[in-house]
Amino acid sequence: MKLDITINGQAKRLEVEKGTPLLWIIRDEVGLTGTKFGCGVASCGNCTVHLDGKAVKSCAVNVEQVANRQITTIEGLNGPVASAVRQAWVKNNVVQCGFCQSGQIMSATAFLTENKSPSESDINSAMAGNACRCMCYTRIKDAISEAAKMLEA
Amino acid sequence: MTKLPLKNDIKSNSRRDFIKASSLTSVSLLIGLNAKGALAIISQHDMEGLEVNPLVRIERNGTVTVISKAFEMGQGVTTGFTTLVAEELNANYETMRYEFAPVNTEKYINKGLGAQGTGGSLSIRGGGFLDYRKAGAAAREIIVKAAADKWSVSEDSVRIDNGIVSAGSNEAHFGELIDLARRYQIPEEPKLKNIGEFQYIGNEKLNRKDNFDKTTGRAVYALDVQIPGMVYVSIFRSPKFGGKLKSFSSSEAKKVNGFISAKALPNSSGIAVFGKNTWSVLQAKKKIVASWDETDAETRSTDQLVLEHKKLLEQPTYEVNKQYSTSEATEDIKKTETLVEADFLLPFLAHAPMEPVNCVIEPTRNGGIRLHDGCQIPTITQGTLANVLKLKPEQIEIKTYYAGGSFGRRITPTSDYHVDAALAFDLLGRETPVKLVFTREDDIKGGWYRPMHLQRAKIGLGKTGNIVAWDHRSACKSIAKGTFLEKMLVKDGIDHWSVENISDTLYSIENLAIGHSDFLSPIPVLWWRAVGHTQNVFTMETLIDMVATKVGRDPIDYRLGLLKSGTKKEHERFANVIRVVRDFSGWEKGQRRGFAASYTFGTFLAVVADVSVSEKEVHIDRMFVVVDCGTAINPDVIKAQIEGGIGYGLSAAIYSEINFENGVVMESNFPNYKTLRIDQMPKIDVKIVASAEAPGGIGEPGTPIAAPALVNALYAKTGRRITTLPISKSGFVFV
Numbered sequence: 104m105k106l107d108i109t110i111n112g113q114a115k116r117l118e119v120e121k122g123t124p125l126l127w128i129i130r131d132e133v134g135l136t137g138t139k140f141g142c143g144v145a146s147c148g149n150c151t152v153h154l155d156g157k158a159v160k161s162c163a164v165n166v167e168q169v170a171n172r173q174i175t176t177i178e179g180l181n182g183p184v185a186s187a188v189r190q191a192w193v194k195n196n197v198v199q200c201g202f203c204q205s206g207q208i209m210s211a212t213a214f215l216t217e218n219k220s221p222s223e224s225d226i227n228s229a230m231a232g233n234a235c236r237c238m239c240y241t242r243i244k245d246a247i248s249e250a251a252k253m254l255e256a
Numbered sequence: 257m258t259k260l261p262l263k264n265d266i267k268s269n270s271r272r273d274f275i276k277a278s279s280l281t282s283v284s285l286l287i288g289l290n291a292k293g294a295l296a297i298i299s300q301h302d303m304e305g306l307e308v309n310p311l312v313r314i315e316r317n318g319t320v321t322v323i324s325k326a327f328e329m330g331q332g333v334t335t336g337f338t339t340l341v342a343e344e345l346n347a348n349y350e351t352m353r354y355e356f357a358p359v360n361t362e363k364y365i366n367k368g369l370g371a372q373g374t375g376g377s378l379s380i381r382g383g384g385f386l387d388y389r390k391a392g393a394a395a396r397e398i399i400v401k402a403a404a405d406k407w408s409v410s411e412d413s414v415r416i417d418n419g420i421v422s423a424g425s426n427e428a429h430f431g432e433l434i435d436l437a438r439r440y441q442i443p444e445e446p447k448l449k450n451i452g453e454f455q456y457i458g459n460e461k462l463n464r465k466d467n468f469d470k471t472t473g474r475a476v477y478a479l480d481v482q483i484p485g486m487v488y489v490s491i492f493r494s495p496k497f498g499g500k501l502k503s504f505s506s507s508e509a510k511k512v513n514g515f516i517s518a519k520a521l522p523n524s525s526g527i528a529v530f531g532k533n534t535w536s537v538l539q540a541k542k543k544i545v546a547s548w549d550e551t552d553a554e555t556r557s558t559d560q561l562v563l564e565h566k567k568l569l570e571q572p573t574y575e576v577n578k579q580y581s582t583s584e585a586t587e588d589i590k591k592t593e594t595l596v597e598a599d600f601l602l603p604f605l606a607h608a609p610m611e612p613v614n615c616v617i618e619p620t621r622n623g624g625i626r627l628h629d630g631c632q633i634p635t636i637t638q639g640t641l642a643n644v645l646k647l648k649p650e651q652i653e654i655k656t657y658y659a660g661g662s663f664g665r666r667i668t669p670t671s672d673y674h675v676d677a678a679l680a681f682d683l684l685g686r687e688t689p690v691k692l693v694f695t696r697e698d699d700i701k702g703g704w705y706r707p708m709h710l711q712r713a714k715i716g717l718g719k720t721g722n723i724v725a726w727d728h729r730s731a732c733k734s735i736a737k738g739t740f741l742e743k744m745l746v747k748d749g750i751d752h753w754s755v756e757n758i759s760d761t762l763y764s765i766e767n768l769a770i771g772h773s774d775f776l777s778p779i780p781v782l783w784w785r786a787v788g789h790t791q792n793v794f795t796m797e798t799l800i801d802m803v804a805t806k807v808g809r810d811p812i813d814y815r816l817g818l819l820k821s822g823t824k825k826e827h828e829r830f831a832n833v834i835r836v837v838r839d840f841s842g843w844e845k846g847q848r849r850g851f852a853a854s855y856t857f858g859t860f861l862a863v864v865a866d867v868s869v870s871e872k873e874v875h876i877d878r879m880f881v882v883v884d885c886g887t888a889i890n891p892d893v894i895k896a897q898i899e900g901g902i903g904y905g906l907s908a909a910i911y912s913e914i915n916f917e918n919g920v921v922m923e924s925n926f927p928n929y930k931t932l933r934i935d936q937m938p939k940i941d942v943k944i945v946a947s948a949e950a951p952g953g954i955g956e957p958g959t960p961i962a963a964p965a966l967v968n969a970l971y972a973k974t975g976r977r978i979t980t981l982p983i984s985k986s987g988f989v990f991v
């Protein structure tokens with residue numbers, strides 16, 4: 104079936120198989136590989152993208168559900184919140200293997216956009232769906248707190 | 257025959273002259289002089305830059321590129337190698353680049369491993385520390401010579417600061433000097449800086465070199481590789497290890513749009529399912545129906561496996577300590593008044609790196625292949641693929657990418673997933689690029705586990721609380737036996753990896769008998785982050801803790817007592833980290849905290865763990881860690897590896913086990929093979945002991961210490977001694 108979607112501000116008309124998770128359309132059809140696969144059952148958060156600005160797990164969203172909606176992937180992520188998040192990420196040397204990090208940053212950015220001054224427990228709740236096998240968690244927390252402070256200033 | 261340009265004939269090093277020379281011959285290679293002044297094939301690429309040596313290349317625009325002979329799986333080696341080169345070369349750390357070395361064992365060998373590759377926490381400590389410093393220093397020396405020549409000044413008057421070369425009012429960047437520098441012989445033993453001169457080594461403010469790629473989605477992993485005409489393949493395997501394919505049907509799979517074909521692998525180990533994209537291949541694989549010959553398969557369930565291990569503890573096959581046997585220990589223990597005993601059950605563990613293993617194989621023009629992979633040990637993979645495909649090793653190119661974690665999974669003695677991809681590639685006629693994909697289920701259920709390990713210890717204590725006799729039994733499957741590693745790792749029938757940290761403990765334990773038996777099963781086992789230390793630091797640190805508390809002694813004091821009589825430097829360094837963490841954590845006798853210490857892969861660690869317990873709910877509040885890893889190159893990377901290593905160990909200690917039901921693995925994905933989440937991660941304070949000793953490893957040592965520190969803390973708080981992992985089986989819930 105033909106589907107019109109907008110990814111990172113670009114309108115695309117794709118030929119897709121009904122029932123294909125958005126994740127695989129993004130990676131295999133559109134060729135944007137910044138969004139990663141880790142579990143396929145919405146448990147690890149590697150596949151997190153923004154759908155009309157809200158963080159969603161793209162492995163759990165079928166492509167036909169996103170017709171005519173705005174999808175943002177890590178490659179298209181920008182704006183003051185994203186910028187603060189990335190700066191804080193670099194400053195805290197958050198990453199290790201990096202495979203979960205696109206998802207972490209997508210979740211963190213959507214979260215900080217909604218919650219300008221999060222407590223540690225807010226951060227824990229918001230980010231619990233993004234697993235990290237390298238266990239970068241303490242730095243993720245520090246970076247999110249720091250990004251929030253940067254945005255306040 | 258072309259007249260090859262000889263050193264003395266060079267009037268100009270200009271690129272034009274070389275290209276003119278080669279175009280006369282119409283050969284596609286450039287033959288010239290490499291940096292050593294020896295005839296060599298140099299690439300077009302080299303004409304742009306100067307390959308000072310295999311590890312450092314300087315581009316014409318002044319950029320310094322580090323060729324990393326290790327791969328980056330998050331452990332920070334690209335940052336480490338770049339730091340070492342930047343230090344000796346006085347390059348601009350921020351603008352330096354790195355790339356992963358192609359496979360060429362002679363050029364890129366890791367002497368510690370005996371192969372080109374990454375592992376054993378050996379990238380820095382196995383030779384890389386000096387290799388990369390020398391590479392940077394050698395480049396510095398020829399740049400200085402070139403500048404001195406160019407400006408007619410003395411070498412002593414030439415400075416290099418942040419990648420800028422100067423002498424008086426003369427100034428140039430590296431790129432402007434490479435044509436001159438090219439002429440000089442690369443010094444074999446260049447002068448290295450003294451520790452007092454370091455500006456990068458030991459600097460905790462350096463940013464990781466892979467930050468930019470990994471925060472922008474630009475980092476490319478093998479899973480991201482796409483080659484025109486590529487076909488996706490996934491392997492349908494026997495649900496029981498050792499099962500052989502009898503027959504299969506793809507009649508239902510054919511109905512999946514995008515399915516291409518399904519073919520049996522030649523070794524009866526599975527079915528290669530081909531499709532035009534990831535989703536179609538995974539959907540098609542689900543529809544394959546197959547039957548398996550289970551004659552040689554593992555068909556036992558967990559309880560039975562445990563029972564079989566337990567039986568092996570009674571009658572050990574091997575006495576590891578030739579001076580003192582388990583029968584002697586049994587007798588000596590009878591004469592003691594106080595006994596400490598424990599039975600340990602440590603389960604099979606999956607690595608579960610965030611990026612499930614995968615790779616791409618494409619044909620090359622010379623009848624060979626190019627493998628695209630986060631390739632952990634190229635030497636093994638190249639050799640194995642050459643054998644399987646009946647090609648020469650030189651026909652196997654390997655392009656290495658960032659790896660989304662490994663923890664040991666990415667290299668098996670049989671180079672398992674690379675071979676699967678190669679067989680699939682061959683089945684299609686070797687003309688079509690194939691991309692092998694794994695689901696998370698393939699990963700968790702696919703074997704190559706940290707072995708299940710049962711241990712039993714009986715320790716007889718004397719009147720002063722001293723250890724009189726220690727009878728230690730152990731049973732697990734050997735990682736090395738039956739592989740090409742057997743010759744190196746197995747001595748007198750004993751796989752060192754099964755007993756490491758027990759047989760070579762630094763604690764002075766006079767009568768330590770170790771009786772070991774191998775468990776046999778087709779279940780494939782493998783090195784998991786820190787290998788034998790993961791089981792044996794747990795058991796040893798638990799047992800010492802039990803002994804100390806049994807005799808009413810402080811756990812830290814007791815361990816210091818066991819190190820007192822040691823005369824090697826290692827004993828003092830081990831005692832030191834223990835004393836330092838006592839201060840660092842504010843440890844006082846009588847507090848209810850957990851302690852553990854380890855000496856793993858050249859690095860000494862001591863940890864104090866604080867937990868809060870409320871009924872069954874446990875919160876790991878804080879861990880204080882002191883580490884002596886010798887010269888600390890990147891302190892922040894070291895801290896991150898400790899945090900990560902401990903987190904990885906905690907996650908496994910709390911949750912992880914691989915269970916079998918009639919030979920089928922029960923766990924499948926993160927919902928049931930749980931992983932630690934952000935809210936459960938404790939605060940970890942790390943203190944690095946200042947040291948000028950040779951660097952120890954850091955990728956793995958953090959992991960083994962996590963479980964015993966936590967279990968000892970739980971004992972201190974609740975009086976409950978846990979010797980079966982994961983801890984969740986004891987009813988504790990971690991919040």
